Amino acid sequence: MSDIADRVKKIVVEHLGVEEDKVTENASFIDDLGADSLDTVELVMAFEEEFGIEIPDDAAETIQTFGDAVKFIKEAS
Amino acid sequence: MFDLTGKNALITGASGGIGAEIARVLHAAGATVGLSGTRTEPLEALAADLEARAHVLPCNLGDPAAVDALPKQAAEAMGSVDILVNNAGITRDNLFMRMSDDEWQSVLDVNLTATFKLCKGVMRGMMKARWGRIVNISSIVGATGNPGQANYAASKAGMIGMSKSLAYEVASRGITVNAVAPGFIQTAMTDKLTDDQKSGIMGQIPAGRMGTPAEIASAVLYLAAPESGYVTGATLHVNGGMAMI
Numbered sequence: 001m002s003d004i005a006d007r008v009k010k011i012v013v014e015h016l017g018v019e020e021d022k023v024t025e026n027a028s029f030i031d032d033l034g035a036d037s038l039d040t041v042e043l044v045m046a047f048e049e050e051f052g053i054e055i056p057d058d059a060a061e062t063i064q065t066f067g068d069a070v071k072f073i074k075e076a077s
Numbered sequence: 078m079f080d081l082t083g084k085n086a087l088i089t090g091a092s093g094g095i096g097a098e099i100a101r102v103l104h105a106a107g108a109t110v111g112l113s114g115t116r117t118e119p120l121e122a123l124a125a126d127l128e129a130r131a132h133v134l135p136c137n138l139g140d141p142a143a144v145d146a147l148p149k150q151a152a153e154a155m156g157s158v159d160i161l162v163n164n165a166g167i168t169r170d171n172l173f174m175r176m177s178d179d180e181w182q183s184v185l186d187v188n189l190t191a192t193f194k195l196c197k198g199v200m201r202g203m204m205k206a207r208w209g210r211i212v213n214i215s216s217i218v219g220a221t222g223n224p225g226q227a228n229y230a231a232s233k234a235g236m237i238g239m240s241k242s243l244a245y246e247v248a249s250r251g252i253t254v255n256a257v258a259p260g261f262i263q264t265a266m267t268d269k270l271t272d273d274q275k276s277g278i279m280g281q282i283p284a285g286r287m288g289t290p291a292e293i294a295s296a297v298l299y300l301a302a303p304e305s306g307y308v309t310g311a312t313l314h315v316n317g318g319m320a321m322i
Contacts, residue, residue, distance in 0.1 A: 045205070
């Protein structure tokens with residue numbers, strides 16, 4: 001687990017109130033972790049702040065799973 | 078009741094009669110106020126009058142870049158924007174058949190598009206805070222229509238539909254979005270009406286008089302206060318019974 005993945009996982013666990021072991025590579029925020037569409041907007045906002053990056057709306061739409069988020073943030077930061 | 082101590086409120090159109098009164102009433106309830114408007118002088122005068130807890134934030138809402146910048150400026154000046162009152166509005170009346178594209182567009186830009194952009198601009202902070210109040214000042218005309226005001230009526234009806242949609246989306250985050258729809262209110266705008274026009278209007282108002290800016294401000298105060306937390310997506314009509322809807 002990279003440092004980025006750990007930080008992303010912490011945000012997801014805190015925001016969605018899910019067990020840490022549920023947050024796996026392919027876990028979908030909406031289908032597996034119980035997020036609603038507004039939760040995904042808030043997750044993106046939290047990622048932007050944690051990593052000091054801008055995630056444009058069209059990119060945000062492609063971030064569906066925990067793995068997507070880690071990959072995007074690794075590339076962006 | 079209605080204590081806004083510690084809350085920061087951004088009010089657009091605060092140089093006008095209704096907007097200035099809204100700012101005064103929210104300020105009197107303890108809020109820090111951000112006074113926005115196109116004319117700096119009346120804003121400065123109002124801020125001086127309020128003494129503490131008032132920030133002047135000039136902005137031309139017809140200028141998209143200025144609109145985008147305003148929420149940030151307000152948050153920097155006050156620390157946050159907890160309450161947003163979209164009160165600014167313009168009219169460019171004309172008969173529908175004579176209405177130019179520019180008359181249509183400029184009214185929609187200021188009244189509706191700027192409201193959309195400002196709501197969007199303050200939403201991040203409100204979502205993080207899990208608390209927010211948006212009060213959009215619509216108009217009776219948005220519900221009833223008015224000859225000569227197709228553009229204005231469309232913009233004011235649009236504000237109501239937009240408020241309801243946004244209210245749905247953010248209700249679970251402790252943010253309410255409501256509209257206040259004034260009827261005829263005594264302001265510089267209505268002072269210009271002729272006596273004939275006024276008596277014609279009075280005949281349609283069961284209360285038999287025009288409303289006061291303070292009566293609009295009280296409605297805004299309620300919708301801005303913690304006590305109205307279960308009211309969202311509503312339109313509060315303040316019109317002396319002119320339209321009971």
